[in-house]
Amino acid sequence: MLSKNLLRTIRQKPFQFLSIVALIMMASFIYVALQGSISSVSYFLTDYTQKMNQEDFFVVLSAPTTNDIKEMISRKGISVSALADQSKSQLMKEYEYTLIDYYDDQLEILSNEFDVTFEGRFYRDVITEVNGQTYDYRVIKQTDSVNLTYILDGELPIKNDEVAIFKTYADSNGLSIGDSILLNDKSFVISAFVAVPDYIYPIFNYDNPLYEPARETIAIVTETAYEAFNEKQWVLYSGYFNHDVDDLESVVSQISDTQGVSYAMSKDINVRISTVNAHLSSNQLLSMTFTGLLLMMSVIVIVLVMKKRINAERVQIGVLKAIGYSSFQIAVSYVTYPLLATIIGSLIGFFLGIGVAAMLTNTYMTSYIVPLIRFYFKKELVLGGIIYPMIVVGFASFVILLVLLKDEPLKLMRESSYLKISTVSKWLMKFLKPFDFETRFKYSLAFRNIGKILSLFSIVLVASSFLVFSSIAFKSVENIVDKAFKNVNYSYQIKYNKLINKPFTETETPFLEYMVEPILDEKNTAFCLYGIDPYNFINPLYNAAGEEITSLAKDGVIINEFIARAYSLQIGDELSLQVKGKVLSYPVVGIVNHYNGPMLYTSLNGLIRNLDLEAGVYNGKWSNDRPDSDKNLSYIFSIDDLARNIEVGMDMIQVSLMIMVVVAVILGSIMMILITTFIIDENQKQISILKVMGYCENEISKMVLTIYFPFVMIAYLLSIPLTRAGVDYIMTLIASELPMAIPTDFTMAQTIIGGLTVMMTYLIAMKCSKVQLDKISLHEVLKY
Incomplete structure (x- = not known):
C-alpha cells in the first residue's frame, strides 16, 4: 500500500521529486567530473615525471x-x-x-x-619581435640524467637550423613540424614537439605569472646552435635523489x-612543477566541498518533503501502527522515496560526469605542458558518485523518518496534533497587535514554522556562497595586477646581470634586486629583496588602507601580503635574511598590498652599506623608456605585457566561473520555489479565505510570499564574510605551500551585483510560485 502511495506522491508532486533528483545529480556530477579528471592527470603525470627523472x-x-x-x-x-x-x-x-x-x-x-645526481639546466632567454609581436623563447640545453626531454612528435634537432618546441605554442600559432620560426634574426625549422618535466607550468619569471602558449615556449637546438646565441647564459643545477x-x-x-x-x-614549492599539483588539490577540495553542500541541501529538501507527507498521512500511519506495524517498517517504506530519487540522480550525474571528466582531462594539455593524458577510470568514482550519495541520503533520511514517526498511534490519529504555534509566533502576535491586519497576517504566517525559515535561510546561504566564491575568484587575478601596478608611474622594469653605476634621468629610479633566503623555522621559499629609494615616486608602495608607505623602507623592511600570509608575519616582527653570504636582520615596518610573489623592500642606500658595495651602484631600474640592446641586460619587464598576460589568464577561467554563477542561480531558484511551494500547500485554507474576503492575487502574494525576502537578503549578506573567511583560509594554506597568493577582496560593486543576482533569483522563484498560488480556488476553504 505504501509503495503504491509512493508512486501516487511522485505523480502528484513531480517538481519536489525532480528537485531532489537534480540536487543529487549535480552532487554526483561535480564529484565525478572533478575527481575523474584529477585521478586521470595524477596517474599519467606520475608516470611521466618518474620516467623522465624529474x-x-x-x-x-x-x-x-x-x-x-x-x-x-x-x-x-x-x-x-x-x-x-x-x-x-x-x-x-x-x-x-x-x-x-x-x-x-x-x-x-x-x-x-x-x-644525489646533479645536472645543470643551462638556458638563454631569446626575445624575438615579429610584426610587432613579442615572442619569448627559453633556449635550453638537453640533459642526460635529470629532467629528460620527452618527444611528443618528430625527432630532436640534428642540424644547426632545427628546433624542438612546445606543441601548445605551435598550435596557438598555426605551426606544424617542418614550418619555420625566427630566433633573433635566424630561421629555424621545427623538427619536433617536446615536453620537459621541470617546465610543466612554463613561467619564465614571476612578473608574468600566467603562461601564454601563443608567446612563450621552451626551444631545444643543437649544442653548436646554442653556443651561437649571444644572450647571457643562466644555469640552475637540478638534483635527483638516488x-x-x-x-x-x-x-x-x-x-x-x-x-x-x-x-x-x-619541486614541491617550485611553481613550474608544483602548480599543477596545487590545481589538482584545489579541485579536489572544491569537489568534496560542493558535493557535501549539495547533499546537505538534498537532505534538507527530503526532510521538508517527508515531514509534509507524514503530516498529511498521520491517520493512516496511526492505523498501521495500531495494527502492528513498527516505526522501522513504516520508515523503510517511506525511505524508498528519497532512495529512488538518489539512484536516478546519481546515475544521471555519474554518466554526465564521466563525459565531462574526459573533456576536463584534455584541458590540462592546454594549461600545462604534459604528454598526452587520457581518461583513467578508477573504482573510487563509482563509490563517490553513486554509492556515497545513496549511503548519505539513505541513512540521513531513515534517521529523520524514525524521529518523525516516533509518536504513539492515538496521537497520530488525532489529525491536528502536529499543528503547533511556536513560542516565537505567540510573542510576535502580541508585539504586532497594534498593526493592521495585513501586517499581522503575513508575519504570523512567516513565523508559524521556524523550520521552514531556517531551511530557506540555509539554502540561500549555501547558494550565495557559490555566488560569492565565483565572484571573488573572477576578480582575484585581476586584483593581483591592480594592487601591484595600479599606482606605478613607469612602463618598464629593467634588470641588469651585473652591478652598474651609470647616470639615470629624473624619470628613472634605480633599485637593487637579490634573491634571498629567509631564516625561519617553517618551510620557506626564496624571497625577492628590493633595495629602493624610500622617496621614489615612480613605484610607490601602498598598504591595504590605501596609505603610501614607501618612506618606511628606510626604517626596516616592507613585506608584501603574500609573505605576511604565508609566514604569519606582522608589523613589529623581526625578519632575518641571508643576502650574498651575509645575515641581515630587519624589523617589519609595513605590509604592501600586493600578492605577485614573495617580495619585500628596504632602503637602497642601507642595503648598499650592509653589503659593503660601492656607493651609487644598482642592478635594475624603473623607467618609461625601453632601453636599447645591452649585453648587460638580464630582462625587461613591460607593464603592458603583464596586462595582456592577465587578460589571457582571465579568458581561461571566465567560462568555468560563469558556469558556477549559473549553477548558483539555478540552485537558488529551485530551492526557493520548493520552499514557497511548501508554504502555499500548507496555507491553502488561509489563501482561499483571503480570496473570499476580496483580496486579489498580487495582494495575497505580498502577504504570503514576499515576506521571506528579508531572510533571503540577510542570508546573502551573511554569506559574504563566511565565504571570504573560508577562501582566506584556503589561500593562506596555498601561500604556505607555494610562492603565490590570491587577494580575496569583495568590493561594494561586487556586493551590489551579487545582491541584484539574488534578488533576480528570488523574483524568478516567486513568479513560478505565484502560478500555483493563483490556482487555489475560492471553494478550497469548504474542504476544511
Whole structure:
C-alpha cells in the first residue's frame, strides 16, 4: 500500500521529486567530473615525471670567494702555502681553474654527501619581435640524467637550423613540424614537439605569472646552435635523489644550509612543477566541498518533503501502527522515496560526469605542458558518485523518518496534533497587535514554522556562497595586477646581470634586486629583496588602507601580503635574511598590498652599506623608456605585457566561473520555489479565505510570499564574510605551500551585483510560485 502511495506522491508532486533528483545529480556530477579528471592527470603525470627523472630540487650556488677557490684547488693536491697571497683571478688563471670547474667540484661534494645526481639546466632567454609581436623563447640545453626531454612528435634537432618546441605554442600559432620560426634574426625549422618535466607550468619569471602558449615556449637546438646565441647564459643545477627520501623539505633545507649554496628549492614549492599539483588539490577540495553542500541541501529538501507527507498521512500511519506495524517498517517504506530519487540522480550525474571528466582531462594539455593524458577510470568514482550519495541520503533520511514517526498511534490519529504555534509566533502576535491586519497576517504566517525559515535561510546561504566564491575568484587575478601596478608611474622594469653605476634621468629610479633566503623555522621559499629609494615616486608602495608607505623602507623592511600570509608575519616582527653570504636582520615596518610573489623592500642606500658595495651602484631600474640592446641586460619587464598576460589568464577561467554563477542561480531558484511551494500547500485554507474576503492575487502574494525576502537578503549578506573567511583560509594554506597568493577582496560593486543576482533569483522563484498560488480556488476553504 505504501509503495503504491509512493508512486501516487511522485505523480502528484513531480517538481519536489525532480528537485531532489537534480540536487543529487549535480552532487554526483561535480564529484565525478572533478575527481575523474584529477585521478586521470595524477596517474599519467606520475608516470611521466618518474620516467623522465624529474628533479627533486634545484640549487643556486654562491659565487666563490678567494678562500673558496684556494680550498677547492688545495683539494687537488696543491700545497696551501703555494696559494697564499694570490687573488682569485690570479689563482684561476695560474691553475686554469674556471667558475664551471668550481661549481662542478662543489656539486661533487654535495652529490657524495647527500647521494644525489646533479645536472645543470643551462638556458638563454631569446626575445624575438615579429610584426610587432613579442615572442619569448627559453633556449635550453638537453640533459642526460635529470629532467629528460620527452618527444611528443618528430625527432630532436640534428642540424644547426632545427628546433624542438612546445606543441601548445605551435598550435596557438598555426605551426606544424617542418614550418619555420625566427630566433633573433635566424630561421629555424621545427623538427619536433617536446615536453620537459621541470617546465610543466612554463613561467619564465614571476612578473608574468600566467603562461601564454601563443608567446612563450621552451626551444631545444643543437649544442653548436646554442653556443651561437649571444644572450647571457643562466644555469640552475637540478638534483635527483638516488634513494627514497621521507622528508623532502627537510633534506633540501639541509642542502640549502650547506656552505657554497645560495639557496635550494624543492619541486614541491617550485611553481613550474608544483602548480599543477596545487590545481589538482584545489579541485579536489572544491569537489568534496560542493558535493557535501549539495547533499546537505538534498537532505534538507527530503526532510521538508517527508515531514509534509507524514503530516498529511498521520491517520493512516496511526492505523498501521495500531495494527502492528513498527516505526522501522513504516520508515523503510517511506525511505524508498528519497532512495529512488538518489539512484536516478546519481546515475544521471555519474554518466554526465564521466563525459565531462574526459573533456576536463584534455584541458590540462592546454594549461600545462604534459604528454598526452587520457581518461583513467578508477573504482573510487563509482563509490563517490553513486554509492556515497545513496549511503548519505539513505541513512540521513531513515534517521529523520524514525524521529518523525516516533509518536504513539492515538496521537497520530488525532489529525491536528502536529499543528503547533511556536513560542516565537505567540510573542510576535502580541508585539504586532497594534498593526493592521495585513501586517499581522503575513508575519504570523512567516513565523508559524521556524523550520521552514531556517531551511530557506540555509539554502540561500549555501547558494550565495557559490555566488560569492565565483565572484571573488573572477576578480582575484585581476586584483593581483591592480594592487601591484595600479599606482606605478613607469612602463618598464629593467634588470641588469651585473652591478652598474651609470647616470639615470629624473624619470628613472634605480633599485637593487637579490634573491634571498629567509631564516625561519617553517618551510620557506626564496624571497625577492628590493633595495629602493624610500622617496621614489615612480613605484610607490601602498598598504591595504590605501596609505603610501614607501618612506618606511628606510626604517626596516616592507613585506608584501603574500609573505605576511604565508609566514604569519606582522608589523613589529623581526625578519632575518641571508643576502650574498651575509645575515641581515630587519624589523617589519609595513605590509604592501600586493600578492605577485614573495617580495619585500628596504632602503637602497642601507642595503648598499650592509653589503659593503660601492656607493651609487644598482642592478635594475624603473623607467618609461625601453632601453636599447645591452649585453648587460638580464630582462625587461613591460607593464603592458603583464596586462595582456592577465587578460589571457582571465579568458581561461571566465567560462568555468560563469558556469558556477549559473549553477548558483539555478540552485537558488529551485530551492526557493520548493520552499514557497511548501508554504502555499500548507496555507491553502488561509489563501482561499483571503480570496473570499476580496483580496486579489498580487495582494495575497505580498502577504504570503514576499515576506521571506528579508531572510533571503540577510542570508546573502551573511554569506559574504563566511565565504571570504573560508577562501582566506584556503589561500593562506596555498601561500604556505607555494610562492603565490590570491587577494580575496569583495568590493561594494561586487556586493551590489551579487545582491541584484539574488534578488533576480528570488523574483524568478516567486513568479513560478505565484502560478500555483493563483490556482487555489475560492471553494478550497469548504474542504476544511
